[in-house]
Amino acid sequence: MPRLAACSAVFALVVLVGYLYVTEKQPVSVMSAIMRAMEGDDWEIEDLLPKEIGRQSQSQREEDSDDSYHSSSDDDDEDALLRPSRKKLPSSSLWQKYSRVLNRASLCLCAAVLACLALGSAAVIYSYRSQPRPELHWWQRAVIYQIYPRSFQDSNGDGIGDLRGIERRVDYLEYLGVEAVWLSPIFKSPMKDFGYDVSDFTDIDPIFGTMADFDSLLKALHARDMKLILDFVPNHTSDQHHWFVWSSGSRDESNPYRDYYVWADGRDGGPPNNWVSVFGGPAWTYVASRDQWYLHQFLPEQPDLNFRCPDVRRHMENVLRFWLEKGVDGFRLDAVKHLVETADLSWHEPPNPGYVSDPEETLEQYGSLLHPCTTNLEETHAVIREWKALLDQYSKKGSYRFMITEVYDDDMRVLMTYNREADMTFNFNLLGLGSGAHAPGNHTRRLVESWMSNMTDGQWPNWVIGNHDNHRVATRVGPQYARAANMLLLLLPGTPFCYYGDEIGMEDARVSYNDTKDTFALNNPETYETKSRDPERTPMQWNRTENSGFTDAGVRPWLPLHDNYHRLNVQVYCLTFINVLFPQTQRAHPRSILHLFRALVELRKEPTFLYGTIRYFLSTPNIFAFSRTLRGRPTYLVAMNLGGKSETHSYYSWWDGWPREAAVVLTSDMDREGEMLDLKALTLRPGECVVVKWGRAWN
Ligand code: NOJ
Numbered sequence: 001m002p003r004l005a006a007c008s009a010v011f012a013l014v015v016l017v018g019y020l021y022v023t024e025k026q027p028v029s030v031m032s033a034i035m036r037a038m039e040g041d042d043w044e045i046e047d048l049l050p051k052e053i054g055r056q057s058q059s060q061r062e063e064d065s066d067d068s069y070h071s072s073s074d075d076d077d078e079d080a081l082l083r084p085s086r087k088k089l090p091s092s093s094l095w096q097k098y099s100r101v102l103n104r105a106s107l108c109l110c111a112a113v114l115a116c117l118a119l120g121s122a123a124v125i126y127s128y129r130s131q132p133r134p135e136l137h138w139w140q141r142a143v144i145y146q147i148y149p150r151s152f153q154d155s156n157g158d159g160i161g162d163l164r165g166i167e168r169r170v171d172y173l174e175y176l177g178v179e180a181v182w183l184s185p186i187f188k189s190p191m192k193d194f195g196y197d198v199s200d201f202t203d204i205d206p207i208f209g210t211m212a213d214f215d216s217l218l219k220a221l222h223a224r225d226m227k228l229i230l231d232f233v234p235n236h237t238s239d240q241h242h243w244f245v246w247s248s249g250s251r252d253e254s255n256p257y258r259d260y261y262v263w264a265d266g267r268d269g270g271p272p273n274n275w276v277s278v279f280g281g282p283a284w285t286y287v288a289s290r291d292q293w294y295l296h297q298f299l300p301e302q303p304d305l306n307f308r309c310p311d312v313r314r315h316m317e318n319v320l321r322f323w324l325e326k327g328v329d330g331f332r333l334d335a336v337k338h339l340v341e342t343a344d345l346s347w348h349e350p351p352n353p354g355y356v357s358d359p360e361e362t363l364e365q366y367g368s369l370l371h372p373c374t375t376n377l378e379e380t381h382a383v384i385r386e387w388k389a390l391l392d393q394y395s396k397k398g399s400y401r402f403m404i405t406e407v408y409d410d411d412m413r414v415l416m417t418y419n420r421e422a423d424m425t426f427n428f429n430l431l432g433l434g435s436g437a438h439a440p441g442n443h444t445r446r447l448v449e450s451w452m453s454n455m456t457d458g459q460w461p462n463w464v465i466g467n468h469d470n471h472r473v474a475t476r477v478g479p480q481y482a483r484a485a486n487m488l489l490l491l492l493p494g495t496p497f498c499y500y501g502d503e504i505g506m507e508d509a510r511v512s513y514n515d516t517k518d519t520f521a522l523n524n525p526e527t528y529e530t531k532s533r534d535p536e537r538t539p540m541q542w543n544r545t546e547n548s549g550f551t552d553a554g555v556r557p558w559l560p561l562h563d564n565y566h567r568l569n570v571q572v573y574c575l576t577f578i579n580v581l582f583p584q585t586q587r588a589h590p591r592s593i594l595h596l597f598r599a600l601v602e603l604r605k606e607p608t609f610l611y612g613t614i615r616y617f618l619s620t621p622n623i624f625a626f627s628r629t630l631r632g633r634p635t636y637l638v639a640m641n642l643g644g645k646s647e648t649h650s651y652y653s654w655w656d657g658w659p660r661e662a663a664v665v666l667t668s669d670m671d672r673e674g675e676m677l678d679l680k681a682l683t684l685r686p687g688e689c690v691v692v693k694w695g696r697a698w699n
Pocket of ligand 1: 193196197233298334335406468469
């Protein structure tokens with residue numbers, strides 16, 4: 001639209017200049033004739049026509065007229081005084097022909113100018129009218145905050161976080177501005193995989209509290225207009241679940257649980273096939289009481305449920321109903337791509353030709369095989385669609401019930417299939433975010449673009465920069481880039497997921513092998529450091545007191561705190577010296593990452609960020625810059641330097657209607673707000689990200 005307006009303006013200008021030029025060359029124009037006629041002058045239009053035509057019409061008129069027309073010489077003389085310009089007209093008939101054509105052309109040109117001006121004004125009016133916007137669901141508007149319950153807040157002094165602890169921190173969640181909370185599993189569990197091994201899907205583990213504590217937390221969140229998302233872990237149960245205890249007892253027809261899990265006879269004295277567990281080593285474990293092997297795609301303590309068994313499907317659906325009836329707002333579905341396996345359990349999975357083996361690994365690694373028998377089966381998709389339909393039934397009754405699936409896969413088409421079936425599937429692209437060397441600018445663009453360009457109509461994007469299974473973003477990209485990473489997370493189109501503590505830039509802690517709790521790491525002692533997920537699960541850093549406010553002083557937290565908690569914590573980022581002296585003033589530390597996060601949450605509420613389109617404006621080896629545009633609203637440019645040295649670039653674009661200067665809305669260091677920046681030569685320091693805005697978009 002700006003281009004169209006610019007073109008109409010240029011065209012109008014050219015036409016106008018042409019018109020002026022023409023009228024300059026031709027002293028008596030149609031317009032002047034009309035004006036004279038209006039002033040009572042008896043000039044006629046024919047006066048401007050070639051002589052023969054003029055004469056003809058004059059004689060015609062004489063024939064037609066009565067005595068009122070006199071052509072005495074006296075009169076002629078008087079007329080001559082009144083009409084001096086007539087004599088100046090060139091007498092050649094060629095010139096008169098020429099001027100007639102010019103007069104017609106100038107009429108047309110006048111019309112064209114008016115049309116262009118009308119088009120231009122229409123464009124302006126159109127662009128200033130806001131675009132009609134679809135109603136967004138709460139999960140599209142919200143920033144979703146992931147809490148790892150063991151590590152957020154302990155309320156009973158046992159060194160492990162719990163539900164009451166979370167409720168105590170609801171003020172903080174409100175202060176952050178997040179509108180939905182996702183809790184990693186809180187159900188009864190022997191905690192081999194810290195809640196991802198469930199022994200009762202409809203009860204709360206005593207470590208986290210009681211059902212009453214859960215109800216109270218849900219109420220507290222709802223009272224503040226926040227939503228609660230639970231982790232649903234359908235692929236497997238704990239080996240302590242009574243279904244498994246019964247199922248492994250016998251394969252007798254009379255055992256109602258005999259088919260609840262994936263059982264198979266061994267082959268040649270070993271497991272039924274070559275399948276490998278995600279956590280390394282064989283995916284089969286032998287049970288003497290059945291003289292059979294059961295499948296576990298994760299730990300042996302996490303037997304896979306058999307989704308070919310109708311009773312299992314019915315039970316799991318009832319689990320969802322149970323929590324929906326309680327009023328939870330949605331679910332994160334764990335490890336769904338593993339739900340169903342091939343019916344024929346004798347099939348082997350093929351070797352992965354791209355796998356490079358690591359001599360340090362003692363267990364066979366999941367990556368050594370491809371997984372056509374155990375992942376992404378059509379039957380898996382069918383189950384997910386059933387669950388989505390169930391949630392939709394509840395959505396119709398009132399508030400929307402949201403569903404997101406967890407799928408790690410390299411194939412975009414596979415991911416997009418999941419993305420269509422649920423409300424979303426997690427977009428883990430930004431877990432690959434880089435900084436410093438290795439062209440992080442171009443790389444980031446690829447990560448963003450690959451998700452955006454693969455989505456089909458009606459799909460909604462989401463972004464993840466950290467979770468309980470991956471090293472913390474501040475450690476992965478380096479603390480210097482953590483602010484820019486948060487800006488990326490919150491300013492891209494779609495729903496951001498924030499892992500607890502990332503809003504203050506928490507880093508991975510070093511956890512020794514002796515302190516290690518993650519079974520995945522304990523099972524791989526030689527490579528435990530690369531496997532362990534404990535470093536990103538350490539307790540939330542609230543303040544600088546002993547145990548950082550996570551648990552009571554003198555208590556040993558379940559995982560050690562990061563030793564930087566004295567200087568990196570919520571309180572230090574909230575409070576200034578003045579607050580400490582006068583706590584009631586509540587004046588905040590103006591430039592902390594925490595305040596940056598809160599400012600981003602606010603900025604994201606701007607319609608341009610919620611509804612606007614994205615354009616990849618510039619990507620260089622170090623820089624990634626994108627714009628967000630919404631018709632009738634200000635345009636924003638977000639530019640970040642993820643490289644190791646300062647870089648100056650021009651972000652000015654006449655063609656796009658972008659100005660030479662624009663006002664700073666926010667910067668990663670929160671130190672340039674309100675300044676006007678020269679977009680023709682904008683310098684960004686390493687790790688710096690700026691957001692500038694201007695005008696209203698035309699389209
Ligand atoms: C994915 C979860 O995020 C992870 O923590 C867990 O170990 C596996 N699923 C198995 O449930």
